Amino acid sequence: MLAYRHAFHAGNHADVLKHLVLVQVLQYMNQKPRPYTLIDTHAGAGAYSLGSAEARKKGEAELGIHRVLAHKARHKPPEAVERYLELLQAFNPGGGLGRYPGSPEIARMLLREDDPLMLYELHPTDVESLARHQIDRRLTRVHRADGFAAPRAHLPPPSRRAVLVMDPSYETRGDYPKVLAAVRETLQRFPETVILVWYPQVQRVEAAELPRRLKSAIEALGKAGAGGKPLGWLHARLTVQAPDAQGFGLAGSGVFLVNPPWTLHEALKTSLPWLAAALAQTDTPSYVLDHRAV
Numbered sequence: 001m002l003a004y005r006h007a008f009h010a011g012n013h014a015d016v017l018k019h020l021v022l023v024q025v026l027q028y029m030n031q032k033p034r035p036y037t038l039i040d041t042h043a044g045a046g047a048y049s050l051g052s053a054e055a056r057k058k059g060e061a062e063l064g065i066h067r068v069l070a071h072k073a074r075h076k077p078p079e080a081v082e083r084y085l086e087l088l089q090a091f092n093p094g095g096g097l098g099r100y101p102g103s104p105e106i107a108r109m110l111l112r113e114d115d116p117l118m119l120y121e122l123h124p125t126d127v128e129s130l131a132r133h134q135i136d137r138r139l140t141r142v143h144r145a146d147g148f149a150a151p152r153a154h155l156p157p158p159s160r161r162a163v164l165v166m167d168p169s170y171e172t173r174g175d176y177p178k179v180l181a182a183v184r185e186t187l188q189r190f191p192e193t194v195i196l197v198w199y200p201q202v203q204r205v206e207a208a209e210l211p212r213r214l215k216s217a218i219e220a221l222g223k224a225g226a227g228g229k230p231l232g233w234l235h236a237r238l239t240v241q242a243p244d245a246q247g248f249g250l251a252g253s254g255v256f257l258v259n260p261p262w263t264l265h266e267a268l269k270t271s272l273p274w275l276a277a278a279l280a281q282t283d284t285p286s287y288v289l290d291h292r293a294v
Ligand code: SAM
Pocket: 002, 004, 005, 006, 018, 041, 042, 043, 044, 045, 046, 101, 102, 103, 104, 120, 121, 122, 123, 126, 145, 146, 147, 148, 167, 168, 169
């Protein structure tokens, strides 16, 4: 089932959280000269027009990135928010925010020439758009294949540095156990991988349970000596909306990282409350920030 199209959601509150964190991770990785491989298991179409019929259908960017920009006019953003907004500006050199970059375009702006980028996408239209956007980048490979199988194909990487971004559409319940299995496989193959998993805050027990299951899996792998040392993790969740009367809707979303940059916890300590205020669609926005440093 491939009904999900990210074009309807680009620039929403979930993209804001996920992409801000992605920018932090890649800027941190860039502090060392040795190349790293970035694997994006669910890449989407690459870039999105915020003026398209799809984007305007529910106006999700209006409640997402546009609120962030409006909040910025009144409240100075924390450093990490500034870094993310600078990238959006660079993506729209003519000014304004007509185009929104998906994770592959954010990667393209931040990766160095020698950092391989492995993109996985199954939707036939989106994979074509993705390939078009990346055509001029020497070390990008676009795979029309199951992203959950990507760790097996690329880990360990030749340079012994890797980032794995896993952002499924969670259209079916089956995606939750697949995320867990792919995280385990990634760490068994290459325990140093920096992993970023995004998940939705929806009324589904699998979604509520995912962070706890990830923590237990990582702690068990650490004890079993994945690479001979315990693994650090970070969990951040931002809740900005109340579920609708039927209990549906995306109340918020979360990111779970393994081997996060040590700087990320501090960055999110200031960014999450700022984002909660910027993106609130309820009187009681909230956030969770939890981590285990090693
Ligand atoms: N990561 C993108 C970003 O931040 O711009 C958005 C990705 S979107 C949430 C999820 C994408 O995964 C959709 O484009 C969908 O077609 C694709 N997809 C669904 N199942 C997949 C699978 N098993 N392997 C690869 N891609 C898949």
